[in-house]
């Protein structure tokens with residue numbers, strides 16, 4: 001798959017907000033498999049995905065076609081239905097994935113289509129859940145999967161444990177002549193991106209946006225516009241994307257988090273995040289919108 005395919009993830013900005021994404025062709029849910037029915041399995045371990053040696057022409061290079069066999073597949077997590085098959089996640093120990101040098105999830109995402117992106121992110125989320133919620137957090141009993149929703153239930157105290165989703169804000173701060181972009185020490189060399197941070201418990205997305213921008217770069221913003229969202233499995237974020245207009249203050253960078261932040265003129269932007277990311281979506285659509293003003 002080329003990056004051109006990945007760009008389909010976002011419909012181009014026409015006019016108005018928020019943006020609409022088409023529904024996913026992937027039907028989520030822990031459907032009960034029938035013996036002998038066609039399935040496909042993805043193996044996930046320690047944030048890496050197993051590449052297949054023999055790839056089916058109709059499936060991505062990480063989905064192994066098979067037929068459901070209760071003896072063999074009972075322990076796998078059912079992820080949903082796609083192209084007439086049930087998809088199953090096989091969560092394997094991280095050490096095994098490391099030993100076999102499986103490519104990291106990030107590198108698969110960079111070359112995936114919009115549909116494959118959905119599948120990979122869901123598989124990663126369910127694998128992490130499978131690994132981290134084997135026992136009840138309240139009473140310590142071994143949990144059991146439910147078949148009516150993605151949930152593990154404690155047979156003793158009946159507490160349900162759901163796959164984790166951590167909402168985050170991500171925002172492009174702009175002013176009339178420039179975009180505010182920043183670098184984290186974790187970024188690839190030379191790349192600048194939008195600001196982002198986790199929403200704290202009890203906080204609205206907009207409150208988090210004001211707080212994060214103030215903490216990370218020391219400025220005040222206003223005129224927030226919601227553009228859309230993207231699931232991002234590092235580790236289990238849901239990125240809520242905004243534009244925010246600069247209001248006041250001068251740049252003061254948060255130590256450890258922000259290595260550099262600057263105002264960049266529209267015709268002199270640095271290296272930007274890949275096209276598959278919501279950060280890039282926020283930037284590219286801003287430039288389109290600004291041209292049309």
Ligand SMILES: [Zn+2]
Pocket residue numbers: 136137138139140141154155156157158159
């Ligand atoms: Zn319990």
